[in-house]
Amino acid sequence: MNHMLFFGFGFSARTLAHKLDRSAWTISGTSRDDEGVAAIEAQGFRGLRFDELTEIPADVTHIVSSVPPGEAGDLLVQKFGAALSRRARDFQWVAYLSTTGVYGDHGGAVVDETTPLTPNTERGARRVAAEAAWQEIAGLPLHIFRLAGIYGPGRNALESVKDGSAKRVIKAGQIFSRIHVEDIAGILDASMANPRPGAVYNTADDEPCPPQDVITFAAELLGVTPPPEIPFEQATLSPMAKSFYADSKRVSNELVKHELGYKFKYPDYRTGLRALLRQPAGPDAKPFPE
Secondary structure (H helix, E strand, C coil): CCEEEECCCHHHHHHHHHHHCCCCEEEEECCCCHHHHHHHHHCCCCCEEECCCCCCCCCCCCEECCCCCCCCCCCHHHHHHHHHHHCCCHEEEEEEEEEEHHCCCCCCCEEEECCCCCCCCCHHHHHHHHHHHHHHHCCEEEEEEEEEEEEECCCCCHHHHHHHHCCEECCCCECEEEEEEHHHHHHHHHHCCCCCEEEEEEEEECCEEEEEHHHHHHHHHHHCCCEEEEEHHHHCHHHHHHCCCCCCCCCCCHHHCCCCCCCCCCHHHHHHEEEEEEECCHHHCCCCCC
């Protein structure tokens, strides 16, 4: 039986975990506190305290890390880098979930996996360093996935319009890419079926667009008036939200479609939001202990 170990059991990891056939997989996930471990176990998976884990379980065959790097670098590489290298041949497939923020700003132009990494935010720079740290682990069957903005059940423009937190911030030329969480899980699954150690994949849907377009469409679906447009210079945004506007680019997904043969379930935000309108918000509508 295969054993998937998720370091970090966030939105994307949970979605893939629920997609796997439990009759063929042992599935474990880590958390930094007891509440998170209990939440993992409540979903029928094996929960592990990250800070109490001294070795990677001997039967692990697949690994997904979605742990964000800190100021000092990638915590998982620092803690388990030697073990990962020593046991590299034991693993069939290893995934590191990164971000398209590694590309930096391209003024709305198209980026693909060959585009030089020129991050212009601290978070992007940390991800570039984390990718490099993972790539330096000798012999590891590593696959890097650069994720665009993630949405899905309970975390989407419909919810923000309904709760009044949505903003239509206007910044000339601003283009974002995004992806439904179910398509992230689908791409990871397709990669496991067709592994290529050393591969890097952009993980974004077919339609990059200005962020205000998504909010407008969500309001239309809900039959409400969209929030007013706010010039970027006048918008009150958190440092995190503001940093997203530092990059404008169109993320190409041609490689996952051509190499992995992946067909998107939600190729654009309209398809995704229409489907979300018809389904329950699910467990991610409420904060989940990470």
